[in-house]
Amino acid sequence: MIQSRSSLARSRARLLTIGIAVWAIAAALLSPAAANAAVDNPAPTPLVSFTFDDGMQNALTQAAPTLKKYGLTGTSYIITNCVGMTAVPNTCRANTDVPYMTWDQITQLQNTYGWEIGSHTVDHQCLVSVGNDCQATKLTAAQVDAELANSKAALAAHGFNATALATPYGDYDMPTLARIAKYYSSMRGFADVGNNIWPLGDLLLHNTPAQEVTTPVATLKAKVDEAIANKTWAIFTFHDIRPSPSKTPDDYQYGTAELDQLAAYVQTKVAAGQIRNVNVSKGLVNGSPNMLPNPTFNNGIADGWRTDAPAAITADAGNNGSYPDAAKSVKLVSGSAAGHLFSPKVPVTATTNYLYKAFLNVASISSGEVGFYVDEYNAAGQWVSGQFRKRENTRWVESMNFTYTPSSTSVASAALQVYVTGTGITAYVDNMQMMALGAGSTTPSPNLVANGTFDAGIGSGWTTDSAGTILADAANHGSPANPVNSVKMTATTANKHLFSPQVAVAAGSYKIASYLNITARTSGEMGFYIDEYNSAGQWISGQYKLGVSAGGVTNVDLTYSPSSTAVAKASLQVIVVGNSGLQAYFDDVRWTKS
Numbered sequence: 001m002i003q004s005r006s007s008l009a010r011s012r013a014r015l016l017t018i019g020i021a022v023w024a025i026a027a028a029l030l031s032p033a034a035a036n037a038a039v040d041n042p043a044p045t046p047l048v049s050f051t052f053d054d055g056m057q058n059a060l061t062q063a064a065p066t067l068k069k070y071g072l073t074g075t076s077y078i079i080t081n082c083v084g085m086t087a088v089p090n091t092c093r094a095n096t097d098v099p100y101m102t103w104d105q106i107t108q109l110q111n112t113y114g115w116e117i118g119s120h121t122v123d124h125q126c127l128v129s130v131g132n133d134c135q136a137t138k139l140t141a142a143q144v145d146a147e148l149a150n151s152k153a154a155l156a157a158h159g160f161n162a163t164a165l166a167t168p169y170g171d172y173d174m175p176t177l178a179r180i181a182k183y184y185s186s187m188r189g190f191a192d193v194g195n196n197i198w199p200l201g202d203l204l205l206h207n208t209p210a211q212e213v214t215t216p217v218a219t220l221k222a223k224v225d226e227a228i229a230n231k232t233w234a235i236f237t238f239h240d241i242r243p244s245p246s247k248t249p250d251d252y253q254y255g256t257a258e259l260d261q262l263a264a265y266v267q268t269k270v271a272a273g274q275i276r277n278v279n280v281s282k283g284l285v286n287g288s289p290n291m292l293p294n295p296t297f298n299n300g301i302a303d304g305w306r307t308d309a310p311a312a313i314t315a316d317a318g319n320n321g322s323y324p325d326a327a328k329s330v331k332l333v334s335g336s337a338a339g340h341l342f343s344p345k346v347p348v349t350a351t352t353n354y355l356y357k358a359f360l361n362v363a364s365i366s367s368g369e370v371g372f373y374v375d376e377y378n379a380a381g382q383w384v385s386g387q388f389r390k391r392e393n394t395r396w397v398e399s400m401n402f403t404y405t406p407s408s409t410s411v412a413s414a415a416l417q418v419y420v421t422g423t424g425i426t427a428y429v430d431n432m433q434m435m436a437l438g439a440g441s442t443t444p445s446p447n448l449v450a451n452g453t454f455d456a457g458i459g460s461g462w463t464t465d466s467a468g469t470i471l472a473d474a475a476n477h478g479s480p481a482n483p484v485n486s487v488k489m490t491a492t493t494a495n496k497h498l499f500s501p502q503v504a505v506a507a508g509s510y511k512i513a514s515y516l517n518i519t520a521r522t523s524g525e526m527g528f529y530i531d532e533y534n535s536a537g538q539w540i541s542g543q544y545k546l547g548v549s550a551g552g553v554t555n556v557d558l559t560y561s562p563s564s565t566a567v568a569k570a571s572l573q574v575i576v577v578g579n580s581g582l583q584a585y586f587d588d589v590r591w592t593k594s
Contacts, residue, residue, distance in 0.1 A: 304344025368422010461501025
């Protein structure tokens, strides 16, 4: 029988004993100060993404220049065995009549145009189905794993950390989705149409496929308008972009001119601040810190995690978990009574919104459900209330994303319980996360640093000790939001620096974010350092924050807190390490108070 919300409430007295025991372990782990989180997409907001399947050459020659013209980027899902098939006809299973990019061209797509590179498997075989466009025989589980793992490995071998997957033909089932989740943090469907509702389902992103004739520009513009009106995420899926596209829908072609019209429309909405263009992985709700210890259960059911059903809820090391560490998880099996997995208690504040994320694979079920419930406790550790949040009563694999806000000011801590009740249930949970989203205000904090977009060149307080190699650039190499102006930085034989203006700071936490595109490197890194000054403007201390050595586009995110009460001002310095062969473009510096 499905356990109701009221029956869960009646069971509080039985669960309270276990909950109090957990408190002693977890109370010291985190304080409400941990709510200084850096979270992507912490509230419903309009987003739009352009995705392109297969890795065709015209993603680079037609789509990328068209999007860049309007300051936009995209995500390219690559069939790794088709890379380098530049002649026509060829043997790529997706389409033998088009040329595909080389590895160097895919690198150019990432580094020059700021695109994300994802996986579209090794050979573009249907992962589940047979017949029609699919192969004659069904793939075995091992073959499916090979399509997923070998594609990821091939991309990694060429410098691409692919965390996003689109399945060929949009073909998947639940066992396949469970395998996908081991290697990738998101999966975009094809037949799963529509915009995505915050806080999303990472393992099944909906989309709008675009084909000439059947999907006019007006239809795609309407999806953009819908995203703006409802604060949702529109993801468009394209394949073959051509100046003169086929009018046959099954050819999956789309016109360069039509893409230009759509991009121009999106750019007007971006410029008006009504929507953001993101690559797929930046559209997810992700962030730090994770307020839950041992989130991947590598230590088993430990570090404050507990269960009242040790025979049915057990640590599992059978590779049934999810990215980024699938080896271990927790297995939940239904029994004669409901069983529960309890997280440690985490201090919370009544004015803060929180997001829970959890991987759930309900591998089998006859009746009942797997549910997620938040227990609330006062400052003395006594249970005061609870909130039912989400349930799954079907065979399904998913990212269980849901929000939680404390019920009242008397709530001082909260603990997540995952319960299983019913018959025939075998399920796995993994990658448990709890993030503070803030007080719910979506009003952006003011940028404390002047000329962060470098529209005034290296001016308004920005300085450099190498004017010949660190210089203003106006050739559209900047952030997609405002690409015209940026700073070009080239290494010499010694370390060279770009210095921001001094920013007035006080006790507390700050976030410093920026756009960085490393286009060349032989060794070394691009460093980020905070100089600290007293009220007289004298340097007194500093903090090294980050070194970036990976090629391509990086969204640099730093957190900074003054070292002492003597610090009155701070400045960012960007270090170009000497003899590194580095060349990079730097832009869109945002220094905000957390």
